[in-house]
Amino acid sequence: MPKAPIYFDNHATTKVDPRVVQTMLPYFTEHYGNAASRNHAYGWSAEEAVEKARKQIASLIGATAKEIIFTSGATESNNLALKGVAEMYAEKGNHIITAATEHKAILDSTKHLEKQGCRITYLPVMADGRIDLDMLRDAITDKTILVSIMYANNEIGVVQPVKEISKICKERGVLFHTDAVQAVGKIPVNVMEDGIDLMSITAHKLYGPKGVGALYVRRKGPRVQLAAQMDGGGHERGMRSGTLNVPSIAGLGAACELCQQELTAEMKRLGFLRDKLKNKIMSELDEVYVNGSLEHRLPGNLNISFAYVEGESLLMGINDIAVSSGSACTSATLEPSYVLKALGAGDDLAHSSIRFGLGRFNTEEEVDYVAGRVIEVVKKLRDLSPLYEMFKEGIDLSKVQWTAH
Amino acid sequence: MAYSDKVLDHYNNPRNVGSLDKSSADVGTGMVGAPECGDVMKLQIKVNPATGIIDEAKFKTFGCGSAIASSSLATEWLKGKTVDEALTIKNTDIVNELALPPVKIHCSVLAEDAIKAAITDYKTKKGVAVEAGALAVH
Ligand SMILES: Cc1ncc(COP(=O)(O)O)c(C=O)c1O
Secondary structure, three states, X not given: OOOOOEEOEOOOOOOOOHHHHHHHOHHHHOOXXXXXXXXXXXXXXXXXXXXXXXXXXXXXXXXXXXXXXXXXXXXXXXXXXXXXXXXXXXXXXOEEEEEOOOOHHHHHHHHHHHHOOOEEEEEOEOXXXXXXXXXXXXXXXXXXXXXXXXXXXXOOOEEOOHHHHHHHHHHHOOEEEEEOOOOEOOEOOOOOOOOOOEEEEEHHHOOOOOOOEEEEEOOOOOOOOOOOOOOOOXXXXXXXXXXXXXXXXXXXXXHHHHHHHHHHHHHHHHHHHHHHHHHHHHHHOOOEXXXXXXXXXXXXXXXXXXXXXOHHHHHHHOOOEEOEEOOOOOOOOOOOOHHHHHOOOOHXXXXXXXXXXXXXXXXXXXXXXXXXXXXXXXXXXXXXXXXXXXXXXXXXXXXXOOOOO | OOOOHHHHHHHHOOOOEOOOOOOOOOEEEEEEEEHHHOEEEEEEEEEXXXXXXXXXXXXXXXXXXXXXXXXXXXXXXXXXXXXXXXXXXXXXXXXXXXXXXXXXXXXXXXXXXXXXXXXXXXXHHHOOOOOOOOOOOO
């Protein structure tokens, strides 16, 4: 048996690659200068590290180094992109388009902007988790200044048709921002080929440290401008003030370089492991549903609903495995995942879902073990489930009169 | 979230899992909750016609670990009680016994509802008038 607990929650965060840690260490105790100190060697070596990282990030995403703005993570990058554009382009319009399945860092930012007088359109998604391009086209008005659609979803791993979205935006003269936190370093992302104007990334999802990220801001065709959301020393081309977090930035750069080197092989390896996990589970259990498109999906993601089994009880049974559930029975709200609800899966299937997030440090041995444990616990819980019993008796659960609760 | 040892024990070794014959005159069945709310409990009692004592209780639950533990515990408590004694089991007793945190109190409420629903079903079958309010609706 592999050493427990097994970490299959790589969409929540990732382990920092030991090679990244090694890159960071000298910037705590040796080269601890302020990257803005222009007149001594400490400052120069810190600046050098920052500029190297900028190049490494730019290289991974097909940008130029000057287009990388460092932030404290993707929550900040998303806030800066949305609020910065809304403020800067207020004279042009006040309408922003996003999608129902976005991360809270987007949805709460747009809610904030709504209070300030912006109009926000929340596009629904189709059953496969992707937006409908015709609906996007129809939603754009002459007041639209920004479309913000995530590259890949953090729960279901579904990849949006980014190239098609950017093409529509370009035709209509609207800026395009994408929260690419889950995609960068995992699948090919290229701001030129993909036609992206602004893009949020964070280090801790790509085997770098927590609390550091970046916003890509296009400089040519068009030159995107942003109103800074934090006042101070005017760092980062005036878009984001604050002394740069040099060790973490060096880590983000190193993490991007490693992802770039390993991307193709890692995509293949994770896709194989994910498919193995899926196939093993689905060959042993009936009534298992994959949430979201399998075709347009991150290789390391598997989000499945085990019908007639409640997600939290399943997590309790596989407590030697770190995964997450779309059922929020653990929280005070008792609300199932809004992303799964947006797919139209039905609350019952949302309550039965588990997200498996495979990453760089997972092995085939772990996949075999996890599949076996999941199968064992789902079988046990179905023996306990009145719903599975009714299903087996041929009762249509959708026709049952449930008691109000 | 950490579970109490008692919740873990009931989850790992649930008591009295199974089903009784719904159509039997001595069996009362209660089914409460809804799949879209994330929990459904089925609780059944079998009453000895000679003594009026519940000599079998079974459950099946779709729900979180606390919901499973609440219904498992309920079946343990039901056995050996008369129907009227069974009606005195309160959700707060379950909360205390299992050390349920505030967000899990609804699981104990559901278990109490399931007990009442099973007893109501049994009494209805026996032609006993069911006193108003016995079946709480939430
Ligand atoms: C899609 C997506 N956007 C944004 C974030 C927020 O990133 P950060 O934790 O760096 O603020 C996350 C991760 O939690 C995410 O998955």
